[in-house]
Amino acid sequence: MRYPNIIHHGAVSGVTGSCHQLLMDEDFSVLIDCGLFQGAETSPQGHASAGQLAIDFPLNGVRALIASHVHIDHVGRIPYLLAAGFQGPILCSEPSAKLLPIVLEDAFKLGFSRDQKQVERYIRLVEQRIIALPYKQWFTLADTERLIARVRLQRAGHILGSAYVEIDLTYPQSGETKRIVFSGDLGAPHAPLLPAPKPPYKADMLVIESTYGNRMHENRRTRRNRLEKVLEHALSNQGTVLIPAFSIGRTQELLYELEDIIHRRVAKNLDRQAATRTSKREPVPALDWSNLPIILDSPLASRFTQVYRELDHFWDAEARARLNEGRNPLVFRNLLTVDSHKAHLAMVKRLAQTAQPAIVIAGNGMCSSGRIVNYLKAMLSDERHDVLFVGYQAEGTPGRLIQQYGPRNGYVLMDEQRYDIRAQIHTIGGYSAHADKAGLIRFATGMRNIPEQIRIVHGAPDAKRELAQALASHFACLGHEVEVQMPT
Ligand SMILES: [Zn+2]
Numbered sequence: 001m002r003y004p005n006i007i008h009h010g011a012v013s014g015v016t017g018s019c020h021q022l023l024m025d026e027d028f029s030v031l032i033d034c035g036l037f038q039g040a041e042t043s044p045q046g047h048a049s050a051g052q053l054a055i056d057f058p059l060n061g062v063r064a065l066i067a068s069h070v071h072i073d074h075v076g077r078i079p080y081l082l083a084a085g086f087q088g089p090i091l092c093s094e095p096s097a098k099l100l101p102i103v104l105e106d107a108f109k110l111g112f113s114r115d116q117k118q119v120e121r122y123i124r125l126v127e128q129r130i131i132a133l134p135y136k137q138w139f140t141l142a143d144t145e146r147l148i149a150r151v152r153l154q155r156a157g158h159i160l161g162s163a164y165v166e167i168d169l170t171y172p173q174s175g176e177t178k179r180i181v182f183s184g185d186l187g188a189p190h191a192p193l194l195p196a197p198k199p200p201y202k203a204d205m206l207v208i209e210s211t212y213g214n215r216m217h218e219n220r221r222t223r224r225n226r227l228e229k230v231l232e233h234a235l236s237n238q239g240t241v242l243i244p245a246f247s248i249g250r251t252q253e254l255l256y257e258l259e260d261i262i263h264r265r266v267a268k269n270l271d272r273q274a275a276t277r278t279s280k281r282e283p284v285p286a287l288d289w290s291n292l293p294i295i296l297d298s299p300l301a302s303r304f305t306q307v308y309r310e311l312d313h314f315w316d317a318e319a320r321a322r323l324n325e326g327r328n329p330l331v332f333r334n335l336l337t338v339d340s341h342k343a344h345l346a347m348v349k350r351l352a353q354t355a356q357p358a359i360v361i362a363g364n365g366m367c368s369s370g371r372i373v374n375y376l377k378a379m380l381s382d383e384r385h386d387v388l389f390v391g392y393q394a395e396g397t398p399g400r401l402i403q404q405y406g407p408r409n410g411y412v413l414m415d416e417q418r419y420d421i422r423a424q425i426h427t428i429g430g431y432s433a434h435a436d437k438a439g440l441i442r443f444a445t446g447m448r449n450i451p452e453q454i455r456i457v458h459g460a461p462d463a464k465r466e467l468a469q470a471l472a473s474h475f476a477c478l479g480h481e482v483e484v485q486m487p488t
Contacts, residue, residue: 001026004169004178006207008487009057010035011458016073017052018458020207021062022180024169025147031065032165032182032207036076036107053077053111055084064141066151067092068184069162070099070248072107079108082125090129091139093153095161095311097132099248102303135163146173157187157197158433159249160308166200181451183208185458186435186443190220192256193308193329195316197435199446206451208444209434210459213467217436223428228261230388230426235287235357239384242423244372244399246365247301249433250391252308252330254361256319258294259332265289287357290334297338297347297362297371305330344371352378355385366397367414376402377414385423390431403427440467445474453483 003025010017017037023029037052055077067075067090078090092100101123108122133139133153141149148170153163165182181203189196200206218226234241245251266289296302309330312323322329338344351358364370379385380402387406393399401412406425411418435443444454454471456464468484475482 003171004180004205006180006205006455006487007057008455008457010037011073011209012487017077018068018074018184019077020182020457021057022167023061024142024149025171027061027144028063028142028147028149029061030141030149030151030167031062031081033068033074033184034065034077034081035074036072053080055080055086059084059086062086062088064088065090066165066182067096067100068165068182069093069156069159070096070103071159071185072103074184075100075103076107078104078126079111079122082129088129089131090126091131091133091151093161093163094132094134095307095314096163097130097161098307098311099161099304100130101127102300102307103248106300138168141167147171154200155195155197156184157189157191157194158185159187160194160252160304160311160314162187162194164197164200166203178204180205181207183443185209185211185433186439187433188217188430188435189439189442190217191433192220192253193315193319196439197443199443202447202449203451204449205453205455206444207455207457208440208467210440210456210464210467211434212436213440213456213459213463213470214465215436215463216438217430223430224257224261226428227257230386230428231261231359232287234386234388234424234426235292235359237384238357239355239382239386239423240351240357240375240379241359241386241388242372242375242379243359243361243388243390244365244367245301245361245363245390247298247363248304250365250431251296251298251301251361251363252305253431253433254390255294255296255305255332255335256329258359259327259329259335260322262289262292262294262332262334263327292334293336293358294332294334295336295338295347295358295360297344297360297375299339301361301363302337302339345374348374348378351375352382355382365391366393366399367402368397368399373398373414376412377417377419379423380412381420381422383422383424387423387425389425389427390429437467437470441470441474444471450475450478450480451482453485455485455487457487 005023007021009019018033018035020032104126138150138152150168152166156162156164164184167180169178181200186197362372393403406421411420464486472484
């Protein structure tokens with residue numbers, strides 16, 4: 001075998017289960033991510049079968065795991081990796097080092113045991129394995145007569161702590177050097193809260209995601225205006241707006257945008273009140289944005305939001321400027337968090353009965369389980385309420401069925417019970433925290449040194465193909481020979 005070489009253990013036939021093994025020489029290899037297969041890539045209910053959870057490749061020679069970011073489709077199989085006898089460290093960015101134990105605690109409870117003692121023991125074990133790497137600093141993985149290997153993380157702008165991974169290999173005997181870059185998941189350039197990723201300086205081999213390799217996002221202002229319009233319309237007839245959302249990334253982006261909408265609306269209402277006072281006209285009844293409750297009903301999302309708040313030095317310039325103005329984008333006055341299960345059930349009951357205007361964010365994002373299900377059961381058949389989807393709904397999930405059949409007065413089965421859909425259904429795309437086609441092309445083509453080989457992973461077949469064609473023609477126009485692969 002020639003080195004370096006890469007084996008893809010996941011995210012080649014779809015977008016989940018990311019796990020790539022970089023073979024550096026016959027003795028040394030590292031894993032980049034070890035994620036769970038999710039959604040339709042497992043079963044319609046989103047449960048992975050046992051066979052897809054277990055680690056099905058040999059671990060000898062695997063010296064470390066590098067986690068690009070803490071989404072479950074990139075780290076969810078770490079408990080199985082440890083169970084399979086992996087002894088090495090888990091390298092990740094500093095923010096990821098804070099988030100990862102929270103994610104893995106949840107994964108461990110779902111997959112292994114809810115016994116508190118066992119959970120604590122497990123989390124201590126995980127924490128001992130984690131090595132937090134500051135962004136932009138090289139860390140030595142191997143230093144022998146035959147191989148020098150270093151790794152460096154760069155900001156990927158996808159979720160807090162996300163990184164793309166640069167690995168430098170030097171083979172002292174031949175004098176050969178190689179740089180391999182793994183994109184992980186890349187953020188959209190105009191996503192709220194985090195700075196956009198910059199292309200790598202150079203790469204010989206690039207492994208790049210392609211989730212939105214065939215799509216372009218709406219721009220941020222259009223999307224925010226649409227969000228505001230949907231909310232205004234939804235709240236005008238009273239009732240609750242239910243937003244199913246995943247805990248890390250999208251929830252914090254939404255909170256950030258909601259704070260801004262409320263901030264601007266309250267300022268506008270004050271102007272309007274001042275205007276009606278001077279004109280002596282009757283005041284126009286408007287939605288009371290200043291007292292509109294935003295309810296975050298997800299203990300897990302609340303914990304992640306807490307870490308986002310603590311690590312505000314990783315935010316982008318716009319978000320930090322808001323802090324400096326005395327605003328607090330993730331801890332605003334209207335935001336209520338619901339923790340205990342009892343409080344959750346009471347909240348569902350209260351909102352279903354009173355239909356007072358409120359916005360609820362609860363997981364999970366595809367409505368296949370989690371607290372959102374109780375809200376849906378209680379409110380989906382009442383036309384005063386609204387459901388707003390902000391993320392991709394995988395085939396076969398209740399979220400997809402509601403999205404599909406809601407507008408046709410259809411119904412959905414949840415826990416084998418039929419629920420007629422009378423609530424209004426809305427969808428706003430783009431809250432995905434993934435780069436679109438233009439962003440991916442910019443990343444792959446913006447380097448000083450053009451890669452010899454690009455491997456496109458982590459995308460549906462159409463997305464991969466379209467990105468591959470776009471990259472191949474870009475390089476062909478420039479007269480560069482680049483091998484663009486779609487590994488299977
Ligand atoms: Zn991700």
